[in-house]
Amino acid sequence: MRLYSASSEETLRARKLLADWAGEGFLTQEQYQRLKQETVCELRTTNIFLRIVLFLFTLISVCAAAALFLSVFLPHSSDQTNGIFLLICAALSYAAAELAVSQGHLYRYGIEEALAVCSVGFLYAGMQAAFFSGTSYSPNPNAFHSLVPAVCALFSLWIWRRFGLRYAFPAAMIFAVFLPAYWTSSHSAQHVIVSLVYAIGLIGVIAVRSRQHSDYGGDDYSPAEAFLWLGIYLAINLQLSSLDLPPHWWGGGTRAVSEFASSFYWTTWALTWLLPPVGLVRGLRRKDRFVIAVGAIVTVLTLVTNKPYLGWPRHTWDPMLLGILLAAIALFIRRWLAHGPGGIRAGFTAARLSGKDKQWMNASSAVFGLMTPQSITPSPQTTSPGVRFGGGASGGGGAGGDF
Amino acid sequence: MTILARLEQWREQGAISPEQHSHLASLCRGEPFSLFLELNILLYAGVLVFVAGLGWTVTTWSQQLGDVVVLAILSTILAVCFWYCFSRAPAWSLAPTPASSAIFDYVLYLGCLVWCVELAYLENRLHLLSGQWDFYLLATAVLFFFLAYRLDNRFVLSLALSSLAGWFGLTISHWPSHQDAAYRQYALLFCLVVGLGGLLLQRRGVKAHFFGTYLNIVANVLFWAVLSGVFQREGYGIWVLALLLTCGASLAWGLRRRQFVFVAYSAVYGYVGVSTMLLRDINDFTFILTYFVFTAVAMVVGLVLIARRFGRHA
Numbered sequence: 001m002r003l004y005s006a007s008s009e010e011t012l013r014a015r016k017l018l019a020d021w022a023g024e025g026f027l028t029q030e031q032y033q034r035l036k037q038e039t040v041c042e043l044r045t046t047n048i049f050l051r052i053v054l055f056l057f058t059l060i061s062v063c064a065a066a067a068l069f070l071s072v073f074l075p076h077s078s079d080q081t082n083g084i085f086l087l088i089c090a091a092l093s094y095a096a097a098e099l100a101v102s103q104g105h106l107y108r109y110g111i112e113e114a115l116a117v118c119s120v121g122f123l124y125a126g127m128q129a130a131f132f133s134g135t136s137y138s139p140n141p142n143a144f145h146s147l148v149p150a151v152c153a154l155f156s157l158w159i160w161r162r163f164g165l166r167y168a169f170p171a172a173m174i175f176a177v178f179l180p181a182y183w184t185s186s187h188s189a190q191h192v193i194v195s196l197v198y199a200i201g202l203i204g205v206i207a208v209r210s211r212q213h214s215d216y217g218g219d220d221y222s223p224a225e226a227f228l229w230l231g232i233y234l235a236i237n238l239q240l241s242s243l244d245l246p247p248h249w250w251g252g253g254t255r256a257v258s259e260f261a262s263s264f265y266w267t268t269w270a271l272t273w274l275l276p277p278v279g280l281v282r283g284l285r286r287k288d289r290f291v292i293a294v295g296a297i298v299t300v301l302t303l304v305t306n307k308p309y310l311g312w313p314r315h316t317w318d319p320m321l322l323g324i325l326l327a328a329i330a331l332f333i334r335r336w337l338a339h340g341p342g343g344i345r346a347g348f349t350a351a352r353l354s355g356k357d358k359q360w361m362n363a364s365s366a367v368f369g370l371m372t373p374q375s376i377t378p379s380p381q382t383t384s385p386g387v388r389f390g391g392g393a394s395g396g397g398g399a400g401g402d403f
Numbered sequence: 404m405t406i407l408a409r410l411e412q413w414r415e416q417g418a419i420s421p422e423q424h425s426h427l428a429s430l431c432r433g434e435p436f437s438l439f440l441e442l443n444i445l446l447y448a449g450v451l452v453f454v455a456g457l458g459w460t461v462t463t464w465s466q467q468l469g470d471v472v473v474l475a476i477l478s479t480i481l482a483v484c485f486w487y488c489f490s491r492a493p494a495w496s497l498a499p500t501p502a503s504s505a506i507f508d509y510v511l512y513l514g515c516l517v518w519c520v521e522l523a524y525l526e527n528r529l530h531l532l533s534g535q536w537d538f539y540l541l542a543t544a545v546l547f548f549f550l551a552y553r554l555d556n557r558f559v560l561s562l563a564l565s566s567l568a569g570w571f572g573l574t575i576s577h578w579p580s581h582q583d584a585a586y587r588q589y590a591l592l593f594c595l596v597v598g599l600g601g602l603l604l605q606r607r608g609v610k611a612h613f614f615g616t617y618l619n620i621v622a623n624v625l626f627w628a629v630l631s632g633v634f635q636r637e638g639y640g641i642w643v644l645a646l647l648l649t650c651g652a653s654l655a656w657g658l659r660r661r662q663f664v665f666v667a668y669s670a671v672y673g674y675v676g677v678s679t680m681l682l683r684d685i686n687d688f689t690f691i692l693t694y695f696v697f698t699a700v701a702m703v704v705g706l707v708l709i710a711r712r713f714g715r716h717a
Contacts, residue, residue: 010404010406021430050706060695289441322452324449326445327449329445347433353435
């Protein structure tokens, strides 16, 4: 199923690790140069910046080419004809992506990724135009219409496995979100269906991972499992499931209570407290960075959405308490680990062991440093002196309202 | 062959010592598993959320609490943060100096962000510098530059540079089109001052590791300023020339120093600028699409050649 051989990917992984170890001083430069010769691989890779730019320009050229063909050769054609043309484009894009890998040996090069992404996009637009363009909107669910997101979800999963593109997995999950709306108009049922679909996926991924014996932490199924945990949480947390809900948080979360049956509402509330520890414990037991991260994120989300869930009013000092809690937990864990023998407890350490961590810290500190003052520093005063203290959007994440 | 098998082979060949083999193999197995990044993110998020809540609280409750109480609380937090940092700061050095403790950087961040909240509060409640609010930005920039260089902190340097940019009038949200020319001049002046300052400090060996931060900020501001000139309806020729020169310089720097982010800057900004100029008065949709097909393919080919020649494993 996979386009790349396991040995090629292992070789690339070894090459990256060698560079990391040499950067950290675990290997001398002589050792690094010598061992690097033994990790030569036929796959063509590039750095992240050229990868992004190549992705962008490939996307532009493919989309422009399809639009050009449509405008020149099929200017007044029906939606069905356009749809069929887009389906042909999807097939051609996919074939080109396969060719780029099999003949060009491209690996995370941007070009083959953009072609694969285009094939998913063309497939979606093509199916929609070819099969459902003439149908008018109906408030009643129509299971036949769910064919488009279902096929696209499956195709995204195929791209994920075939090309190893991690972001194709959440794309498949997003397509799956649209499925229940075609089957039922009940919001509660839609939440349950999405959660069940993700839960089935999670069970499948966990089963596959339990059979794997990988000697490195970042296998392909790790981010997939993390995305599924996150997806299940987002599907069951009724305070997060609607984009227009956050304004209701400030006034107390009474809206969601009225929208759903009481038993369903309180079951989801209980689940929002149950899922984070389960995910965190699993991540820590497997030493899985992605699952740990998602476990931490959903824990914070549970704390943030608990008051709206219960319909309690928010206080302005809630973020301060949350900030103190987060910092206190981080400091406690750091100290607890540091006081273990050799700075290690239960196989965990707070020390930095990889150069990548330092790169991430440097890059993100520069980026966040640039973003933060824009939201803190006062705006030019163009109004009368009587204007009140506006915003106070502090720390880049603060409130934006006047008082 | 798995990485563990490779390590075993390299040990048998004598390429690595048994100690290195043991250490690297344990790292591969995640023994121990480092939580360094996660704990730092948690600390950073904690500081940020705390300051957000602090800002929200003082804006909401300032009437009830009174200015004196609010300013006393903010000043106390500020004083404690800076006392902590300066009492534990390592001796100043031109070279990079590691933080003295794990929370050192985060206490410094907290101090800097609380300083911003306090200044914003002072100006908005008491209007001490009414009409000349931008002096706050200059004062903030000066303080943050001092803190960044004294305490060796890249995050605070970024805060300083963006405060300085704000003083130069570069706040993006206040970049209305009718003042484009004036803002462009400020932007170019900012690039000149910051670029030369960064270069001078780097040449003198003063925290030379900060130079990358200077260069990235200057490059982006410069490209935005030049692009805004290219977007003008009239008199854009000189800006097109400036854009081409900037792209050339960025490309050359990126390739020479293997810093491919500058190659990406030159490709994206250059493409946007040149495309804007060439397609300015063209309404033929077919021509525009043809242009994008051929130029995007040309860009892909060019970038592939660059990637093959220079950017394989950088």
